[in-house]
Amino acid sequence: MWNRSPSFARPAAGPLLQYWQAEAVRLRESHWGPLEDRAACQTALRQPADLPGRILTRAAWLAEHSELHDRLIQWSIGARWALAALCLCAFLAGIGTAAAVLGQGEVNLALALMGLLGLHVLTFLIWLASWLPGLSGSTFLSRLWLWLTRRLVRGPDAALAAQAFLSLLGRARAWKSALGLISHGAWTAAFLGAVPTLLLLLSARRYTFHWETTLLSPDAFVGVTRMLGAVPGLLGFPAPDDAQIAASLGLQPLAAGVQADWSLWLIGCVVVWGLLPRVLALSACAGHLRCRLSGLTVDPGLPGWLDLRERLMPTHANLGIDRPAPAPGGAAGAGVVAAAGDWTAVLAYELGPDLDWPLAGLPDDVVDLGRCDSREDRARIRVQLVSPPAHLLFVCDARLTPDRGAAAWLDELRRSCPDLRALCLGGTPERLQAWQDVLARQGVASVPDVAGWLDPVRGARHD
Structure with missing residues (x-):
């Protein structure tokens, strides 16, 4: 349902458009059921602890990533x-x-x-x-x-x-x-x-x-x-x-x-x-x-918004991984199901809207697989990885706590791409360490920046 964000930046929506988007999302979910909003809720949770403001942020994310x-x-x-x-x-x-x-x-x-x-x-x-x-x-x-x-x-x-x-x-x-x-x-x-x-x-x-x-x-x-x-x-x-x-x-x-x-x-x-x-x-x-x-306001008691209170204003905070992800089935690089092609790609995993994408400094020959924010995006990327790249950079938002879904997605990418590296952007030392733990269990090496990933890739090509 959701499309990848355009490469250009939209102008900031005015107050009326923000409330209009929120009302449109509320009516759509009232008529056709809840939308896939995991990434939207994560974006909203980065905002100050204000339920109406988080509802507007969630609706803006859903509207921006669709045709609404x-x-x-x-x-x-x-x-x-x-x-x-x-x-x-x-x-x-x-x-x-x-x-x-x-x-x-x-x-x-x-x-x-x-x-x-x-x-x-x-x-x-x-x-x-x-x-x-x-x-x-x-x-x-x-x-x-x-x-x-x-x-x-x-x-x-x-x-x-x-x-x-x-x-x-x-x-x-x-x-x-x-x-x-x-x-x-x-x-x-x-x-x-x-x-x-x-x-x-x-x-x-x-x-x-x-x-x-x-x-x-x-x-x-x-x-x-x-x-x-x-x-x-x-x-x-x-x-x-x-x-x-x-x-x-x-x-x-x-x-x-x-x-x-x-x-x-x-x-x-x-x-x-x-x-x-x-x-x-x-x-x-x-x-x-x-x-x-x-004087427009968000009434959290309206149908469609009432159910968001627990997700947008949680009574407890998730400070880490609730339990370790299942161990991968083999060592890094084992279990590759398709022959790697001679191309290089980058992939963004649930990056916040304030983080620019594509990354600066990428050569023209590096393929941008886009943002991965929903199940539909994963399905699209799986189709692109039928012939997997020889080198893939997994770029994540380290301000978010890694969960079992992120670990499972890393394991799937690792099994498809022989050379998978990860780049963590932002985040506190605790969150960065949580990501490093997940990457270590999956056998995925991390890089400090884009240049630190490109140098070994270029060296492998010359070899």
Whole structure:
């Protein structure tokens, strides 16, 4: 299941990605059972004794050594593209709506306001009502965004990435803020398309504005105009006076200055009652979302994490080998099952992520068998060793305590490769001595560094 780490170093994952990876790993193990995580737990145990931090470290290791990390990145990129496409469609819709409400020349102000602000006001009120307890925050735009994201990002773990992200938002109580960010972002894009279009068309063509009614009196329109134009007037958008408003109900043509005042009043209403509320709501949702996500934590009591407490926070420490490994079946070099080939290789055994690999100073003719961190890696290496190398360097992390699994793997490699040497990196004197004891029982010589291994290898080749 797990792939070898790439040779290049990934940038450090941000806090959100770390929690997202942990949630994705938790959901995967809840659905399909525990993963092979021995090396991941050993890496986590090197961190300070903090269970949430070790859970994040374990999840990061599992994600980095599989395709899960890349799937999450791909899903996040797809989600951004889906949001960009949604905002682009809203921008074009705003342009089309502004051009449609102005028509060919005569503009009914009541219908123009309904066309530009009617749906906006309705959806804005629905969004405000969604914050009431017990009401869903899902909107058409949010469902459309998720649908577009699913279309853009397909393949294994795509659904898991989405489920983990939504679960993370829900646990942080940031789901409604995220939905508001999508909705207000799209509406802001729509008004950013509508306002410039209104300015352009009103500057390039001549329009006449009027109110039309059968039931209402002129005083009703005067009151509505004054109410809607009060706040825009504070920002410098003029409005016709009472006489001009009343005259706009008739069929007689109005002066050009009155038409200009009506056009600026209409633009002011769109800016103040359309664009500004959406920008303010967008900023509020972004701030609330950032605040909620900054408080993300790991709840060790959740299913999938509860079972990790004993492994990541052990109540006892393993300070050495619990009992000696079974003695090898023969002396070093005995029992080789395949003829050695004329090539040289190196192998990393459960190296920590802070140790660079491949080793510096290796010649180009030395084959890198990669890292061996799981059963799948051992199976891959066994296939490569069908024709074993003449010389093999076993590189281990001496900060870890050698166990019977390491001893058995050394014995298997020794039986395949006639010249097996070991290089121990790091570790305390006690751990180094434990490794030396295991190597001595297996009949494997240790080398101090890469040069100390290469010199005898080159000498053997010349002989």
